[in-house]
Amino acid sequence: MLVGVPPQATHTAVLVLVPEAEPVVGALRDRLDPSAPQGVPAHVTVLFPFVPAQAVDAATVDRLRRAVAGVGRFDATFDAVRWFGEDYVWLAPSPAAPFAELTERVHRAFPDHPPYEGEHEPVPHLTVGYRRHSSLEALQRAADDLAPRLPITAGIDRVHLLAGSFEGDWRVVAEAPLDRRPGTGHRR
Template sequence: MANEESNEAHEPAVGTSALLLQLPDVAPHLKPWIDWWPHDGFTTHVTILVPFLPDSEIDEGVLGELRTLFAGFAAFDVTFAKAARFPTVLYLAPEPEQPFRDMTAAVYERWPQCPPYAGKYPDATPHASVVYDRTEAEYEDVARELGTRLPLRTRAAAVDLLIYDGSRWNVRESFPLSEL
């Protein structure tokens, strides 16, 4: 299992990009915990790959390849039925997780210079972060309250390419998954 730390602990460089499967209909169920996140520009999500290429390297050719790559994956229903932990993050575990792993692997196979989480973790466990950098008691309280709200269900239908501009993440393009 991955040992992801708070990925919010370090401000990204201007032009950093991320491929995220955003879950805006899950976010309201995670209030008040996600309200204090400094994530201007995106919502609750499962990361497909971060960091991706620098913005300056993302041209129409790269965008076209991403369109084709993600169109090769079918949209799917996702359930979040349990919370889990990395040492510094309480997260929701997606079921199924394999489609997320498959998308991450496909992007990394095409762009091997962009390992998930910059190669920091041997296993990029799919997850939707809820809180990070809390005391054990706080993690336990959040997990207990969160348990009363589960399961949460949604549809994974598109992957967004976001670019950090120094103060905010902006969606540059959304790549629909196929509807079979």
């Protein structure tokens, strides 16, 4: 086990944290996305679920770092509010391709861990809230509140490995930097 993985952690996730979004989405996520009060910051998911928390070791982190090293740093703009049906409200990143490439690379390096357990095709997004934990009306108010506060621009230079449980206490246990040269490796 890697030092820093909480002993009570059961799951891990590979995420791109987007701290630039917190001033805009933080309070909304606290109410509408149960992962926020559990300690998961605003993010775009690269791969979840990832390796079981107690199986994470230095070799896992090294393989993750190698998987993303060929992707260059990039800027992303979150400029549109989108929906998955009437169940999820989220922000769309532009460009989306580098996020998709990160998911592809990490999944290729860890083929036993498909995105979302293979239940649906991954779409790069920053979740604001979902209906299982709030009403459609609350999600609609959030979407209406967000639209005039966009765009949000973020510099993406690393992915983060978080460990925690669905009861809370998620924390960053490792980082994997992207290539220092902008735009290296991702499709245009």
